[in-house]
Amino acid sequence: MPHRLSGLLRKSGLRGRTPVRPIGLGAWLVQAPWTDTRQRLRRLDDDAWLVQQGPRRQWHRVGPPEARSGLLVDLAAARAHMGAVQRGLGNWLAEEHVAHVLREARINCVLDVGANAGQYARRLRTAGYTGRIVSFEPVAEFVELLEAAAADDPEWRVLPYALGDSNTTAQINTTPGKRLSSLLPASDFGRKVFTEQLTAPTPETIEIRRLDGVLDEVVAGLSQPRVYLKMDTQGYDLQTFRGAGDRIGEVLAMQSEVACVPIYDGMPRLPEQLSEYERQGFEITGMYPVSRHAATLRVIEFDMVMVRAEALTRAPARPSKE
Template identity: 50%
Template sequence: MATLHRRLLRLVARFGLNVTDLAPGTVLLSRRNSPRVESVSTKTWLVSHGKGKKRSAERADAAVKKFAIAQGMRVHQLGGGAQLVVSGAADKVQAPVERAASQYLGRQHAAALLRHYQVNCVFDVGANIGQYAKHLRRDGYTGRIVSFEPVQKILEQLREAAKDDPDWLVYPCALGREATSTEMNVVFGSMSSLLGPSEYGSTRYKRFAKTRTQEIQVRRLDEVMDEALEGIDEPRPYLKLDTQGYDLEAFAGAGTRIKEFVGMQSEVALMQIYEGMPRMAEAVPIYEDAGFEVTGMFPVTREESTGRVLEFDCMMARAESLPNGAVVAPREVG
């Protein structure tokens, strides 16, 4: 597969395209100013071409398709100058490809929202080891990032990731409705939470059996905003929430200052992994009441045996915050 990958890269280069690895065996070809191929999962690539001359675009698409078919691969035209190239049996790669493609499209949607609403500060709540912030940088965001992570071992990795980025700040705390000290349930990976696992969560994720606790600090978002935004002329903040069931509590801690945010995203649940975790039907109306409107929904986790979606990454914007002179362009942010 490595040799096949290199041959695909050489072919793409001949047409002035960019190849981005999505995952082993999967690439994305793109045709914009700097086209790219990104690996989305095992044996699957997303190839995005972007904008360009129609004839050149058609030739590039045809070349990729011809090459892929000759190698026993499948090509799916996604529209908007993108192709999904898949190697392997459909029944073996469908689930990871779908998951990875959704994550990729969600990242692209978020990046477009930040550009469209001219965001200059992203509050990254539940930062873990900095995956979200790293993707922001890769997708072209150059503004400030303010990450919050309370778990000590993970915090060390986050600080290491941010150390060479002067406009990436790290706060060693969680955010909530009240400023306090409390115990965090520390779980392997990215599943630590201030909430305990539900019966369903404990059954699905065996790692909850090895939960330990750590004393952490919880602060209110409205108490840290002035410090976090210091030095930014005309702040246009965006709020990203990924707190393993605690998003509404972190959101409440913004108080009336939530009106200052031009957009946000939150993981909204259909299945409760944590005890007391709000469901999507409860969370989305609260965000809407605060003035945000949904711009996109992207599955985060899915129960493969049944096909049920457990959580969506819900992205929202405050339409009234659209910069003066900007034109709403659904194709740009969708």
Template identity: 50%
Template structure:
């Protein structure tokens, strides 16, 4: 079930005790709903015709884009074998949704991904804070994966797309900045991006939000939206944000393409 449908169901029937965890769940879904609709609006505004879905898991983000009406190409990257099998099945009936069993990073190499963490599989080990927050991090398996540079897969992904205007979605559990740096000079090809940025790092080596956003801004992207992904129930502190950024100079002139 997509976040949109879950949110509508909870709003229609929040239950007699819509407080505490139930309220926090509703807030989380509302934030996700607003984020995805904002991204859909940006894809339309910037005439995006190819979305790079990095850290696709089982295809939730791509499925949400289709539900929102995006009809352009989607190219999904997911290294973990179990998640990739589900992703492949999800994309099977969609001729303009490509899937690749790959991780992306700063350099081409062989690597290992920590698995068994549901949607939170990562190339990075959990931090002390992460282990204290999520019981799932206490047990882990690792799986060998191939890591490639984004710069080396862009042309193949865009082959056949007329006047490509790509958007980069990253959700790699602490590894987004490594993915971005692997684009090198090709970051200028993208009209926008969304990245999960951390205020309280769940993974060892995950850069703080300030560092990640500064790197994206230095490459010409500007913030258009920030949406909380998770927060501490005991303190209210935000753990992570989804940060949507666009290259304002890439916005089409009125009437462009009409």
């Protein structure tokens, strides 16, 4: 065992999650019952981490002492790879914030629009959300992956179409890896920055439906539906939102990818999206960078989380522990 052992961490009482999460080269998010300010860290296996005393790494507490959480940072390494560190920490903050909103607003139905292979739904389950998830995904390859992922989860449903502002069919541009499939063509900026992902798209015919026409099916069986609308549609979020029509009032909270620098032609920018969402009664609870332009440090897109204030002030009381 290395000299001057400070502690050996193992999974324990943290909802099955490892208490140390790497967030980029030189930085770790630590959730554990210790507060030594001179820690060094080494992974032993999937379930164990070795923490040593040492001068190189700095411990920064996050939250009150009872949260038992903090950042362990090798400043030299972290600053040399700040983009990766910021992405890692931002992703964790975004996931935890969404989980917090779902709990506080008593959400029992998440509409995962633009589900891809189910990454978002799996993160919700890892974060402790147990309610209904309905994944909308039009690309055939990902529909198969989603159905396989959801096969053993009775509260996770998969619908093989996109949502928009009309009931129709359209050509979607699938790209290498299909991670950035969009109904819109790539902009000059998008092709320049995402060269490998947005070049040589392959068209695929998909079905599009309006949300107001399928909402009854989506919430069927829920006595008091409390709906969260998550949209990640590569430039098509506003059309998806408009497709809810007059039933948008039944959505209590939402998440939308908003653009500062559009990577698709015809993609609305953040001010236009925010204005329309606010007109329908939603207000921002958090914004988290999705991507940045490394050459200029500009944020390209944010994930924006919003709620109706009354969704929390009028939420049902928390279940009794008795």
